[in-house]
């Protein structure tokens with residue numbers, strides 16, 4: 001085992017896939033010589049050559065389209081969108097093209113593209129470096145959507161995403177690249193002392209479509225992904241409620257069985273995400289949970305989310321779900 | 337034009353920068369192109385009449401800072417001194433902001449270092465009613481139009497007086513009074529939007545030209561091509577500039593295009609297209625004035641490649657020593673736009689070192705005073721910030737029930 005932050009863990013997953021599969025190629029804006037603005041691809045061009053790890057012109061739509069084409073012709077492209085906020089010029093290629101190719105061609109063609117992209121707030125990025133647009137993709141049949149939360153699952157999930165023969169949108173919570181985030185911007189812990197900062201140097205994978213129970217508990221089920229996993233963990237600590245914390249990991253298709261089993265056990269549920277509430281992925285989960293757990297529910301399902309507004313710059317701590325807001329929601333589920 | 341460098345790293349051809357860290361940046365002496373090389377066509381000309389202008393380089397100031405050729409705009413002393421002063425103001429302002437960023441008083445910053453002439457000369461060549469649709473690299477236009485510096489700093493430090501109410505990252509200015517349209521982070525979006533602004537001017541019969549800028553890197557975006565094609569199709573009064581500062585973060589312009597100049601792309605769309613020395617205040621002014629005259633006469637768009645060099649880091653988050661020689665700017669023959677105009681003014685006996693020092697000190701004091709005043713309204717490190725209620729306002733014209741409910745839930 002080695003100590004790795006999320007950047008090193010993602011880099012390790014990419015490095016191993018480049019070694020294992022000659023058809024893996026990596027490209028995007030600034031990912032080649034420089035190694036990416038967040039350094040996730042650092043050293044890979046030098047190690048594997050500029051034909052396998054390269055800088056692309058600054059055009060997300062072009063990057064996605066080219067990845068699509070490479071994918072139907074035998075390659076396994078891993079493309080980077082520098083910030084999830086900049087995925088929208090590629091939206092048509094992802095939603096109308098990659099997601100529907102297998103279906104529209106009667107199964108003749110498919111494209112195994114992995115789209116890596118840093119997402120989420122907490123870095124003073126204002127509304128164009130902070131968004132968490134997972135729901136814009138979970139609403140698209142044909143895609144898989146993954147959201148890692150720590151170095152260990154980042155490496156394992158990215159490995160599976162690259163091996164997956166369907167297009168995968170892979171969100172990386174950039175606030176957690178160098179350490180977990182517990183909701184207090186003044187505390188900047190590193191992954192060094194965190195158990196999930198222990199990452200095998202060798203190859204391993206974590207299956208997609210499986211949630212992870214971070215902490216078991218009987219009084220309430222709290223579900224989160226990305227940065228919010230850690231914020232929710234802190235909220236549970238503050239709430240003194242014996243809550244179970246689930247890190248969803250894959251959002252589409254999501255691990256409904258694990259969630260349903262937990263909610264049937266606890267009878268209470270809080271869903272946390274940083275994206276806006278309306279039509280957020282929490283809405284889908286909440287609906288599915290009540291369909292399957294209605295007779296087990298002791299309290300209304302709570303959602304703690306970002307507001308239905310653009311993501312702010314100076315006031316971002318009033319926007320992101322805080323441990324306090326989550327703890328209040330947990331407490332409300334206990335009143336019923 | 338410099339030759340495009342590539343490597344044939346089998347199986348592709350890959351554009352590469354001329355030099356990497358550790359290498360000696362050697363551009364082989366000065367520009368081959370000289371003032372007077374290129375004629376100044378009538379504004380009624382065809383795109384084809386600018387074919388040589390799109391591959392050459394329009395210059396007015398030579399390496400000794402002497403102005404010559406048909407493109408010399410023959411500006412009066414007052415205009416030249418104003419231009420110099422605004423460029424100096426922008427550089428000193430940028431330096432102060434970067435210092436503030438380092439001390440945590442603002443979150444992020446982007447300088448215009450080495451590119452000061454562009455927005456300043458070009459805006460000075462326009463009329464007050466013209467629309468500016470900039471990228472983050474043209475804040476200097478605001479000085480030309482007289483924006484209060486305190487208000488600019490208040491935006492950058494996201495305090496209670498920020499007219500963007502702390503919603504956007506620093507440098508994402510908006511200033512309606514100066515017809516300086518709100519800057520957006522997603523690069524290139526402004527380019528086709530500017531065409532729309534110009535089409536509206538034409539529709540409304542107004543003599544209001546719209547100018548827009550984007551970078552060499554950004555010229556790869558679909559939005560670039562939408563803009564040029566719509567401009568070509570409808571011929572509205574728009575001036576489209578590709579600011580080729582040779583770098584897009586770590587990526588060299590040799591990766592943004594497979595050869596030929598950026599200006600030649602305009603020709604392909606049948607738009608008069610010019611390649612201009614972006615560190616030559618006079619050449620920039622002259623070409624922009626030409627484009628404005630043409631637009632104003634109802635003759636449609638002009639396409640300009642502004643050839644310059646990004647002398648500083650991409651932003652406060654970037655360290656260019658990782659991907660280019662640290663002294664590349666000093667070795668590049670285009671020089672420093674402030675030194676070049678200053679040298680020209682001194683050569684004509686209109687300026688001297690003492691005056692320059694005096695002006696530097698005056699602007700320094702002006703920036704310091706503005707900075708201190710701005711900080712009385714709060715800064716990013718210490719607050720006070722705009723109230724959290726600003727998260728919920730101006731999302732829509734009127735706050736809808738669900739947003740109102742969330743505002744009450746936050747309780748601030």
Ligand SMILES: Cc1ncc(C[n+]2csc(CCOP(=O)(O)OP(=O)(O)O)c2C)c(N)n1
Pocket residue numbers: 029058060082086089473521522523550551552553554555579581583584585646650
């Ligand atoms: C759509 C989009 N993709 C990526 C980015 C991240 N980004 C910001 S600036 C930049 C480079 C721009 O280079 P260039 O167009 O040459 O302009 P310059 O910074 O040199 O002025 C990149 C990749 C962005 N802001 N928007």
Ligand SMILES: [Mg+2]
Pocket residue numbers: 551552553579580581582583584585646
């Ligand atoms: Mg550039």
